[in-house]
Amino acid sequence: MPTAALLGFAEFGMTMTARARTDPQWMRAMKARGVPADAHRAKLRAALKDWAGPSWFAVVGLVFSIAQVRNWRQRHARFKVTYADDVMIEAPIGMSVLEVSRMARRAHMSVCGGRARCTTCRVQIAGTAGELPEPGELEAAALRRICAPNDVRLACQLRPKVDVTVQPLLHPSLVTATHHAVGQEFGEEQEVTILFVDIRGSTSLAETRLPYDVVFLLNSLFAALAEAVEKSGGYYSNFTGDGLMALFGLDRERAEGARAALRCALTMFETLDSLNDRLVGELETPFAIGVGIHTGEAIVGRMGPPKTPILSAIGDSVNTTARLESTTKELGVPLVVSVETLHAAGIRTSMPLEEVSLRGRAGTMAVAALDKASLRRILI
Structure with a gap:
């Protein structure tokens, strides 16, 4: 739809340009239309016309710059996950603890693939530098089903914005060695x-x-x-x-x-x-x-x-x-x-x-x- 609208806009512009070249009198009439009779108002209109284009580009540029700064800050906003063996992994905010473990190639059990359909990825929160987000509906339901204490969270659902120390509660060595997938x-x-x-x-x-x-x-x-x-x-x-x-x-x-x-x-x-x-x-x-x-x-x-x-x-x-x-x-x-x-x-x-x-x-x-x-x- 946006592409069709732009093509229509371009077609209209080309039509108007062609008519202006073939009919100068019509073009002069169009330019005169809407010009205030009062000289002061006409002067103000001309000034606004001169400033409208540059001002619009300035506003667009400012919005674009603000968006880029925000995106840059989001990309560079990070948190740290510390594991029980004192290994510390830094990751961008937005990643789950399970995704951090996988990024670092640490073995971390997750039978359902990180969809909160099991509790095998659960971790105990040993420490945090601030408030952690509250469990969502799926995570809360899964934790209630196993009567988990308040300091236990699902690694696949926990997306911290502050540094956190965790202890996975189910060791990945429980996976039978004779299976691979x-x-x-x-x-x-x-x-x-x-x-x-x-x-x-x-x-x-x-x-x-x-x-x-x-x-x-x-x-x-x-x-x-x-x-x-x-x-x-x-x-x-x-x-x-x-x-x-x-x-x-x-x-x-x-x-x-x-x-x-x-x-x-x-x-x-x-x-x-x-x-x-x-x-x-x-x-x-x-x-x-x-x-x-x-x-x-x-x-x-x-x-x-x-x-x-x-x-x-x-x-x-x-x-x-x-x-x-x-x-x-x-x-x-x-x-x-x-x-x-x-x-x-x-x-x-x-x-x-x-x-x-x-x-x-x-x-x-x-x-x-x-x-x-x-x-x-x-x-x-």
């Missing part, structure tokens, strides 16, 4: 669809059958469930005795990941029916499962012992999914899906939603209580 070691935050499955009645099965029989039956079921996850494009994460967790949407579109999880649940129900038919002589009560599905942010990465890590996820979304699975017992259905997953999958259904309360979560959550038939209908 932060994302590889600590995972990355992303939106995923999480599926939790729990086997109903596994405890009574163990009480009435021999251990090897239980192993055989459970392995048969887990093999069928894991195959359903694989066929649906999900990632088998881990299992806990009588349940498993799977992740969807790690390397595909959000909507496709959510729909894949729903298709996986349908495949599990169909596979379970087939497995129960094959094991009809082995089971007093057919296998039954409860499934919870939710879509949300989680930290996804390889976790566990360095030699045998697994792809897994942690975070509030994972806890929510596990509690949705538990809700299947209360609602008397095999599947509970959060409304977030339905929206992510692009599914608009006229079926009524349930409002459920989940342990550890304020307020209620809208969910769909489904069985195999209703799940098939919404996927069509």
